[in-house]
Amino acid sequence: MQRLPARNSILGEGMLIRRALPHKERRLIGAWCFLDHAGPVDISNGDGVRVGPHPHIGLQTFTWMIEGEILHRDSLGYAQIIRPGQVNLMTAGRGISHSEETPAQHSRNVQLAQLWIALPDAKRHIEPAFEHYPDLPRFAMGDFNATLLVGETSGYVSPVRVHSPLVAIDLVTQASATDTLPLQADFEHGVLVLEGSADVEVAGETQTLEAGTLLYLAPGHTILNIKSSSACRLLIIGGKPFEENILLWWNFVGRTREEIAVATETWNSHTAFGKVEGYPGEAIPAPAVPMEIKGSL
Ligand code: MN
Numbered sequence: 001m002q003r004l005p006a007r008n009s010i011l012g013e014g015m016l017i018r019r020a021l022p023h024k025e026r027r028l029i030g031a032w033c034f035l036d037h038a039g040p041v042d043i044s045n046g047d048g049v050r051v052g053p054h055p056h057i058g059l060q061t062f063t064w065m066i067e068g069e070i071l072h073r074d075s076l077g078y079a080q081i082i083r084p085g086q087v088n089l090m091t092a093g094r095g096i097s098h099s100e101e102t103p104a105q106h107s108r109n110v111q112l113a114q115l116w117i118a119l120p121d122a123k124r125h126i127e128p129a130f131e132h133y134p135d136l137p138r139f140a141m142g143d144f145n146a147t148l149l150v151g152e153t154s155g156y157v158s159p160v161r162v163h164s165p166l167v168a169i170d171l172v173t174q175a176s177a178t179d180t181l182p183l184q185a186d187f188e189h190g191v192l193v194l195e196g197s198a199d200v201e202v203a204g205e206t207q208t209l210e211a212g213t214l215l216y217l218a219p220g221h222t223i224l225n226i227k228s229s230s231a232c233r234l235l236i237i238g239g240k241p242f243e244e245n246i247l248l249w250w251n252f253v254g255r256t257r258e259e260i261a262v263a264t265e266t267w268n269s270h271t272a273f274g275k276v277e278g279y280p281g282e283a284i285p286a287p288a289v290p291m292e293i294k295g296s297l
Contacts, residue, residue, distance in 0.1 A: 001207055002216040015041045020192055020214040029190040030239015031164040033248055034116035037194055040067055040109050048102025048110060053276040053283040055267045056092035058124045058253035060117040063088040064149055068110030074098035075274025078130045087133040087149060089160055095272055096128035099279040113235055118246050118253050123163045133160055142179025144171040166239040174231050181224040189217040189238035196232030201225040249293045250286055261289045
């Protein structure tokens, strides 16, 4: 087991973001290549989330809404509010642009997880797409309430369409709870406590986790025991180790510096990625690409 402390940053007025992936010691878990946990934060006296139009290539963005609402707009013409318990999945493929904002009518608190999924080489140039999933499988796992976000577990199957073998499960409890979670032995996994704390035991070794530390589990495990003494929420992700060498720079996943430089140039010169209609603000320019992209594996 490997403990990976998330890096904290502040977005806008006081929204804490914990970035668990990529980590300098662990760039991917399966094809999961980015994991931000934002909030919970009270936005009643602020603007909330305001991320202007920006592009993506070579990945899917996966948004899991825990509290509050976000309005997604994209260059395909979708404008979709996501609410607690729902997932937005945007497949960038060869290129898309989008914005994210707190809608005018909103709850006091906002909390979400946003993850990116690297597309395998055979799929990374597909047409862009957007899907909203209002209903996901919900069931009891031990004493926890589980939502299956991606993949399969315990006879349930998520409808979320991904392009490599992956799993993601949200577990929440309002009181002390235990669970024995089956793991797929050919998957590597990550366990992130979003709220509260939990003891996580694998193969006789126990780690106490609090919000802000991602626990990495190598392939080969079939059982994960989780124990919480009070209210707690966890996110478990996993997948078959992703064997392709990716470059992750800014909002782009590619294979060569050249294609990331081209994406940067076409975004900044407005010659690709379409247009996001209706966002009340400016698009975000792409930063200059360094000679060597350190995000390589
Ligand atoms: Mn984005």
